[in-house]
Amino acid sequence: MTMAAPNPTPADRSTPGPLRVLLEDGKLDPEHDPKLSLDQLVQLYEHLVLTRVTDERLVTLQRQGRIGFHIGSLGEEAAIIGSAYAMREQDYIFPCYREFGAALMRGMPYQRYIDNMFGNANDPVRGRQMPDHYTCRAAKFGSVSSPIGTQITQAMGFAWAARIQKQDLVCLSYFGDGSTSSNEFHNGLNFAGVFKAPVVFFCRNNGWAISVPVERQTASRTIAEKGIAYGVPAVRVDGNDLFAVIAVTRDAVARAAAGQGPTLIEAMTYRMGGHSTSDDPTRYRPQTELEPWVSRDPLERVRAHLEQRGRWSPAQEEALRTRIDAQFKEAVAQAETTPPPALDTLFDEVYGTLPWHLEEQKRELLAGPRAPKAH
Amino acid sequence: MTMAAPNPTPADRSTPGPLRVLLEDGKLDPEHDPKLSLDQLVQLYEHLVLTRVTDERLVTLQRQGRIGFHIGSLGEEAAIIGSAYAMREQDYIFPCYREFGAALMRGMPYQRYIDNMFGNANDPVRGRQMPDHYTCRAAKFGSVSSPIGTQITQAMGFAWAARIQKQDLVCLSYFGDGSTSSNEFHNGLNFAGVFKAPVVFFCRNNGWAISVPVERQTASRTIAEKGIAYGVPAVRVDGNDLFAVIAVTRDAVARAAAGQGPTLIEAMTYRMGGHSTSDDPTRYRPQTELEPWVSRDPLERVRAHLEQRGRWSPAQEEALRTRIDAQFKEAVAQAETTPPPALDTLFDEVYGTLPWHLEEQKRELLAGPRAPKAH
Amino acid sequence: MPQMNMVQAINDALRIAMKRDDRVVVMGEDVGRVGGVFRVTAGLFDEFGDERVIDTPLSEGGIIGAAAGMALYGMVPIPEIQFSDFIWPAYDQIVSEVAKYRYRSGGEYPCKMVIRTPVGGGIRGGHYHSQHPEAQFIHVAGLKVVCPSNPYDAKGLLLASIEDPDPVLFFEPKRIYRAAKGDVPEGAFTVDLESAQVVREGGDVTIVTYGAMLYECLDAAEKVAGEGVECDVIDLRTLWPIDVTTLTESVKKTGRVVIVHEAPKTCGFGSELVSLICEKVFYHLQAPPKRVTGFDTPFPYTLEMEYLPLSHRIVPAVLETARA
Amino acid sequence: MPQMNMVQAINDALRIAMKRDDRVVVMGEDVGRVGGVFRVTAGLFDEFGDERVIDTPLSEGGIIGAAAGMALYGMVPIPEIQFSDFIWPAYDQIVSEVAKYRYRSGGEYPCKMVIRTPVGGGIRGGHYHSQHPEAQFIHVAGLKVVCPSNPYDAKGLLLASIEDPDPVLFFEPKRIYRAAKGDVPEGAFTVDLESAQVVREGGDVTIVTYGAMLYECLDAAEKVAGEGVECDVIDLRTLWPIDVTTLTESVKKTGRVVIVHEAPKTCGFGSELVSLICEKVFYHLQAPPKRVTGFDTPFPYTLEMEYLPLSHRIVPAVLETARA
Numbered sequence A, B: 001m002t003m004a005a006p007n008p009t010p011a012d013r014s015t016p017g018p019l020r021v022l023l024e025d026g027k028l029d030p031e032h033d034p035k036l037s038l039d040q041l042v043q044l045y046e047h048l049v050l051t052r053v054t055d056e057r058l059v060t061l062q063r064q065g066r067i068g069f070h071i072g073s074l075g076e077e078a079a080i081i082g083s084a085y086a087m088r089e090q091d092y093i094f095p096c097y098r099e100f101g102a103a104l105m106r107g108m109p110y111q112r113y114i115d116n117m118f119g120n121a122n123d124p125v126r127g128r129q130m131p132d133h134y135t136c137r138a139a140k141f142g143s144v145s146s147p148i149g150t151q152i153t154q155a156m157g158f159a160w161a162a163r164i165q166k167q168d169l170v171c172l173s174y175f176g177d178g179s180t181s182s183n184e185f186h187n188g189l190n191f192a193g194v195f196k197a198p199v200v201f202f203c204r205n206n207g208w209a210i211s212v213p214v215e216r217q218t219a220s221r222t223i224a225e226k227g228i229a230y231g232v233p234a235v236r237v238d239g240n241d242l243f244a245v246i247a248v249t250r251d252a253v254a255r256a257a258a259g260q261g262p263t264l265i266e267a268m269t270y271r272m273g274g275h276s277t278s279d280d281p282t283r284y285r286p287q288t289e290l291e292p293w294v295s296r297d298p299l300e301r302v303r304a305h306l307e308q309r310g311r312w313s314p315a316q317e318e319a320l321r322t323r324i325d326a327q328f329k330e331a332v333a334q335a336e337t338t339p340p341p342a343l344d345t346l347f348d349e350v351y352g353t354l355p356w357h358l359e360e361q362k363r364e365l366l367a368g369p370r371a372p373k374a375h
Numbered sequence C, D: 001m002p003q004m005n006m007v008q009a010i011n012d013a014l015r016i017a018m019k020r021d022d023r024v025v026v027m028g029e030d031v032g033r034v035g036g037v038f039r040v041t042a043g044l045f046d047e048f049g050d051e052r053v054i055d056t057p058l059s060e061g062g063i064i065g066a067a068a069g070m071a072l073y074g075m076v077p078i079p080e081i082q083f084s085d086f087i088w089p090a091y092d093q094i095v096s097e098v099a100k101y102r103y104r105s106g107g108e109y110p111c112k113m114v115i116r117t118p119v120g121g122g123i124r125g126g127h128y129h130s131q132h133p134e135a136q137f138i139h140v141a142g143l144k145v146v147c148p149s150n151p152y153d154a155k156g157l158l159l160a161s162i163e164d165p166d167p168v169l170f171f172e173p174k175r176i177y178r179a180a181k182g183d184v185p186e187g188a189f190t191v192d193l194e195s196a197q198v199v200r201e202g203g204d205v206t207i208v209t210y211g212a213m214l215y216e217c218l219d220a221a222e223k224v225a226g227e228g229v230e231c232d233v234i235d236l237r238t239l240w241p242i243d244v245t246t247l248t249e250s251v252k253k254t255g256r257v258v259i260v261h262e263a264p265k266t267c268g269f270g271s272e273l274v275s276l277i278c279e280k281v282f283y284h285l286q287a288p289p290k291r292v293t294g295f296d297t298p299f300p301y302t303l304e305m306e307y308l309p310l311s312h313r314i315v316p317a318v319l320e321t322a323r324a
């Protein structure tokens, strides 16, 4: 007897290939072209480079022992910048931890980001979290936290609240391929499907969760397919193609804003560096795996396109990099000479107002001796 | 610009109808006939009736205040008995809470079950849990617990362990449609897919999670479709069709035993009673909703088939019911006159051996005054 | 003044809060059409509709994660966890996110919500419908924990919890949901958080408790009074941050204290109370502070009345403490 | 005898346990090919293969749920939670299932496993890579909790935990993973669970601690010795069930006790220690038991050394207690 009318198993189904817009020859597929002006495109390219360069510089700072940690977006810049760019002014972003480029583009001041990397007195989150764990409500950007996936469900709840309050607002949540295994992915997508929350689930499928390859995260053939389990439409996109990312994210935002509910986007990209400055990827993956991705570098693809259209030159590149360099150096100089947060900030904002026991503990700390500096 | 190559959305996909074997006319679809002997069939029918009658009697006992609680399987008996029947001798079952029929068929003594309903001194779990929260390792049956879904992940781990230890053993886990929203469903299916654990996920889709209809649990069109998210093949079956349930479960067991990994079975059935004796379903669902299901009564469908084949008569039915009645009465009489568990059982088996602090607490309890009886 | 039981009082508070502020929403399993398995949200669905009284999928993590998002937006969600025993799938969202959000965002994202959930035993619920898990929340910075013992406080404390800027765990002792009755004013009023109540006065021993065990403590106090021992009985009402003054003033007077709670003893809230008392008024103590609590076992079914720290176990503890 | 650090000692214990018993498996995020983010499982993947050293999907609930199933089958899983801060998605499986399985099944299904996880601050980990969550597990009946402070104990206690019939939370103080070094015998040996160690002797004050703070306590004891105050320093090693005799014997001698732990104060394990001491040896106490702990705030990043109960905070507490 054979299996009765089973649902299609992975092997039976053909996966739509990820959408590409920016083709091999540097041209755009007119069908899905997001139709950016050249000025917009230059601006976007500059953001990509800002992200890349900042990333590289921060790794260096960490190696020099001047900051404690950095987690970057090397190779994933187009997925991040493109999707954030597609969000409207009023929309909110709930980050994972690799999206400082998006926060900067949405208006988080550069100095503020660097202050967070140093956890100094000017860091608006008062050095309470590790580097790269910033917050910026003014940029309509959430608060980075380490526990994997929690922002997925929260983004859904935020978007749902806006809809209940009849505000035209869409949320986007970033997360990695590994995060699809978390409880939160299940909860966020399930609730979003049931309540048609105006939320965009943006999965950066960069192939790895620290040392664990995506094949070990899930037996589904794609992440996008997981949308079926929740009645959430899904799309795969070339995550190293700025144009394609903007196109699919804009579509998802439009659907959400029109009351058509959530979308799951699977952006196919690759983590070109270690997981973070604490990680050494040579321990678990061969360098050869990176090679095909080198030629798909998201920045170079945009630059080639811009050059083709005569809007970018080596001189401009040089000028841009010089400018970013100066910006970085200046921000670091300021951050590094800013003192640590005041002691009493340890107790602020645990609650709306300071309860008696924290008042007591604060007094005790302030009256007592200071800790030795060294770690 | 339109959505780029999205994955199929629910509305685009055609769901295979649930498999039926026992047709309207009482005949069996030869393609999927599990080919039971008439003796086997009579035995199964007797189990169905035992389950039904015991259920009804326990509800009465609860109404009389003689037991505290009952959660039954009215209308879901074929799904439960059929699937348990399809398991092999060496296989294990990890229950939800409605599957006492399966436990009895797997060898849990009737008296033992009734003792559990009274939480008396003979209850092997020593009255520690509510009624219907039994355990029976001898019957290769797990331990009922209340938290929704936890058994799903455990069944997967158990099956996976057996495979690592090279034992030919398959696990089946029962759960409801509501339970598919739990973290555990996500974890159990995801791990099973990745590690190809020999496990059968058996979802009793009875339409309701207490007062919440399945449409409010998930926006996926079927529960079976959720398998796609995990690379787990799935099948839908008429859960009120004993033959079809046996057929698909046997298939799933065979696949698992052959190293082909997990299967998700969605058994379409209906919760004909309240959620439990604590629930009044008239508060949230119209009686009319039940009507179509009355004619699909899983017991009557089997009886009609047996009668058609000349192997069942009203006299036999009468005799069976009289026998069950006597069995029930006798078990209840014994259970009801059995004293409660001894006081010191409160402290046993919290740990492998009694640690000092529980020794102390036990002494304190035994030396102190007794509690008033009344609740 | 209308007579209400706890279920009615809580229902009334929810209705008042929802009427005056459309940011308030109620959500959870079975809270909508059927009005909750304990009928605490009865009638709200009809009155406020399904966007403000929301039946959710069966996932506590989803409920609290979604509520967190709503709270960050600026709504005031009141999620219900059907039984506190089922709160653990949401524990990560509560302790890692809800409790820390204001702090880690430098105040930019408060995450205010009131998590309502029934607690406690004595209703034949066994392992998973009887627990009293305050300790696991009191230990977590950023949360407030409330547990009323009567309808008046239930309404006043719930309204205060909803107005409070911080996330609150609101534990409802289900054993007295209907048994505790009393006069409850109509309309809005609050009972201050962080205010304990001395429910009975006496100079010999301080009994500290909260929730359903209050009635057992009062019964015990009455019984020991017959033996010449007079007790202060303190109903903490808000467990954390605690009204430490009421506690220490009483112990200063009596020098003797018995703490009663249903949760297991080890690392239960009673251990914090003992420690606080030692910290603040050690030199007033004339006898070792005593804990009468649930045992360090899972919560049982048949023998639950032997497990609970009822009057018959409180009386000897109070006498022993009085005479120590 | 070879010199080892804690990482090596734990690795050695795992290898020994896996070699002698093929029911022992190691599982978790990144424990396999890369050998764990702290390299504690390094080399095991190559030695025992991917069915016994298992890289899992990113889900702590899945890891512990799966391990529970394995344990019910009869294997001895040793799941790793990458940082104890990430254990909460598994909390439901741990407290509702693993802790209660033996009990609720009348002994038919023991659910034995050893959950290894790094704990504690001082490594610039901020909120989510620094916490020390023992209290939330000690409160739960059915679990044992262990926390070694040196390589010898780490190996001996881990092997004892693996042999023990009950589920064990094995907390590894990550700040001293490599800093604590010492002689560790080759081959199998055990350190009894429920045995504390008096690491330094002195008659004036008892300092009770565990894990990384032991070194701070020893440093403080050294410093106060300079002022004429001699301390017993007790390393609890197994937090629960506790070796209560060693604790009470010391307090009987000194009459004064200071408890030091990293976790927040309120409802921390320190509160249980104070209560136990009051229960057992109240009349020996000559000063209020004192707690020196993390503050009741989330764990900070930049100011972590001000947050931790390091030597500079222990010294004044000991002096105050000695002179009270």
Ligand SMILES: Cc1ncc(C[n+]2csc(CCOP(=O)(O)OP(=O)(O)O)c2C)c(N)n1
Residues within 6 Å of the ligand: A098, A146, A147, A148, A175, A176, A177, A178, A179, A180, A204, A206, A208, A209, A210, A271, A275, D029, D058, D060, D082, D086, D089
């Ligand atoms: C709940 C939880 N478990 C484990 C970790 C440790 N951890 C941090 S990042 C990470 C991998 C995440 O992979 P993925 O989601 O693919 O994101 P990526 O880093 O690739 O962007 C892990 C395991 C964590 N932060 N939170």
Ligand SMILES: Cc1ncc(C[n+]2csc(CCOP(=O)(O)OP(=O)(O)O)c2C)c(N)n1
Residues within 6 Å of the ligand: B098, B146, B147, B148, B175, B176, B177, B178, B179, B180, B204, B206, B208, B209, B210, B271, B275, C029, C058, C060, C082, C086, C089
């Ligand atoms: C974690 C958890 N949350 C809530 C509950 C309360 N509860 C018990 S059964 C149930 C509904 C289950 O529905 P379903 O999974 O469809 O199973 P069915 O009862 O229909 O067989 C709920 C909400 C619980 N037991 N555990």
Ligand SMILES: [Mg+2]
Residues within 6 Å of the ligand: A176, A177, A178, A204, A205, A206, A207, A208, A209, A210
């Ligand atoms: Mg990844």
Ligand SMILES: [Mg+2]
Residues within 6 Å of the ligand: B176, B177, B178, B204, B205, B206, B207, B208, B209, B210
């Ligand atoms: Mg159901």
